[in-house]
Amino acid sequence: MNKILIITGPTATGKTSLALKLACLFGGEIVSADSRQVYIGFDIGTGKDIPRRALRKESPLGVFYEIKGVKVWGYDLVSPKEEFSVAQYAEKINRIIKEIQGRGKLPILVGGTGFYIKAVIDGVATAIIPRNPGLRQSLADKTPDQLFENLAQIDASKAASLNSSDKKNPRRLVRAIEVAMWKLDNADRGDLKTAKESCDALFIGLNLDNDRYEKILRKRVIERLRKGLLREIKVLLKKGVSWDSQAMSSLGYKQWRGFFAKEKGKKETIESWYLAEKKYAKRQITWFKKEKRIVWFNPESTDYPESVEKLIQKWYKKGYAEKN
RNA sequence: GCUGAGGUGGCGGAGCGGACAAUCGCACCAGACUGUAAAUCUGGCGGUCGGAAGACCUACCUAGGUUCGAAUCCUAGCCUCAGCA
Numbered sequence: 001m002n003k004i005l006i007i008t009g010p011t012a013t014g015k016t017s018l019a020l021k022l023a024c025l026f027g028g029e030i031v032s033a034d035s036r037q038v039y040i041g042f043d044i045g046t047g048k049d050i051p052r053r054a055l056r057k058e059s060p061l062g063v064f065y066e067i068k069g070v071k072v073w074g075y076d077l078v079s080p081k082e083e084f085s086v087a088q089y090a091e092k093i094n095r096i097i098k099e100i101q102g103r104g105k106l107p108i109l110v111g112g113t114g115f116y117i118k119a120v121i122d123g124v125a126t127a128i129i130p131r132n133p134g135l136r137q138s139l140a141d142k143t144p145d146q147l148f149e150n151l152a153q154i155d156a157s158k159a160a161s162l163n164s165s166d167k168k169n170p171r172r173l174v175r176a177i178e179v180a181m182w183k184l185d186n187a188d189r190g191d192l193k194t195a196k197e198s199c200d201a202l203f204i205g206l207n208l209d210n211d212r213y214e215k216i217l218r219k220r221v222i223e224r225l226r227k228g229l230l231r232e233i234k235v236l237l238k239k240g241v242s243w244d245s246q247a248m249s250s251l252g253y254k255q256w257r258g259f260f261a262k263e264k265g266k267k268e269t270i271e272s273w274y275l276a277e278k279k280y281a282k283r284q285i286t287w288f289k290k291e292k293r294i295v296w297f298n299p300e301s302t303d304y305p306e307s308v309e310k311l312i313q314k315w316y317k318k319g320y321a322e323k324n
Numbered sequence: 325g326c327u328g329a330g331g332u333g334g335c336g337g338a339g340c341g342g343a344c345a346a347u348c349g350c351a352c353c354a355g356a357c358u359g360u361a362a363a364u365c366u367g368g369c370g371g372u373c374g375g376a377a378g379a380c381c382u383a384c385c386u387a388g389g390u391u392c393g394a395a396u397c398c399u400a401g402c403c404u405c406a407g408c409a
Contacts, residue, residue: 035360131359170365
């Protein structure tokens with residue numbers, strides 16, 4: 001069966017460096033599962049660990065980097081001026097993964113965007129339903145209550161199935177309406193199914209003790225500044241990337257908007273960025289708690305990374321035994 | 325020392341006699357999530373009991389007072405800030 005290794009967990013737990021190590025060990029290739037590393041030019045702030053001498057190569061499947069002899073996919077998928085979505089991500093990445101497996105290599109999906117990982121591994125049934133800009137435009141000014149009413153008229157059962165939080169979430173409601181409308185227009189297609197061939201996936205999760213995040217996240221923020229984040233943002237702005245773009249809604253970027261507008265001080269900006277990182281890590285943990293397939297490790301424990309390697313070794317070998 | 329402003333929950337900041345355990349924002353805690361997911365959204369947030377409705381207790385610098393009733397009015401004290409000396 002096609003194997004895929006997943007390395008995930010909240011931000012700043014050392015996923016990439018573990019992945020690099022494992023890739024060397026098992027002859028794998030890295031595939032980024034990160035909703036921000038897909039943007040060209042968003043490097044320092046998104047933590048693309050690209051050494052200066054890394055090779056950037058083109059291939060029919062898109063660009064990849066070669067870092068310490070390991071291929072890294074999933075960076076630089078689109079221009080930061082474009083909109084992007086899970087569906088696009090999953091489509092591109094599934095193709096890449098297949099290709100890696102075809103060459104007999106182990107794909108290592110690495111990243112903290114839980115939804116993206118889920119989309120790749122399990123598929124998303126409604127992914128084929130595209131955006132409807134006109135519809136979105138026409139719904140833009142509606143209140144959540146109005147949107148909910150609207151949805152209830154088109155698809156009562158979907159409306160009824162929403163939880164109390166999503167009922168008040170305009171973005172989700174708009175998409176739900178979009179999906180409902182599409183289904184109405186495409187009734188002949190029947191029910192949507194997630195066409196996903198099963199694969200043998202091993203989920204590794206990295207998580208620190210709660211009280212360690214503060215220190216590590218503060219360090220990260222300072223480090224990224226030192227690496228030239230501000231310069232990176234300036235370049236992006238010069239190239240015409242808008243503050244309102246999806247890409248610029250990223251952590252470590254959007255916080256600087258006020259600073260560049262001379263409305264906020266540097267210190268204040270850094271503080272709010274740090275806090276945002278902390279909250280983000282929490283949200284990620286909330287998501288991952290539900291993912292029961294993950295086997296968790298603490299990168300600061302004494303038997304790390306040996307214990308991880310052992311587990312993967314076992315899982316990886318099992319496949320070979322089956323094959324031969 | 326004089327003059328003016330002010331002291332409210334972890335912080336910022338409303339309230340200025342009853343409807344106040346105290347709007348709101350931040351932080352914090354918990355959660356949702358099927359084409360924006362580093363996005364978006366929800367709930368909680370003095371204490372005790374309760375699933376909840378609710379009940380009770382302790383609260384708006386301190387001490388007195390006025391009042392049926394005070395975070396809100398009065399007096400004194402302490403402290404902070406701004407201006408003048």
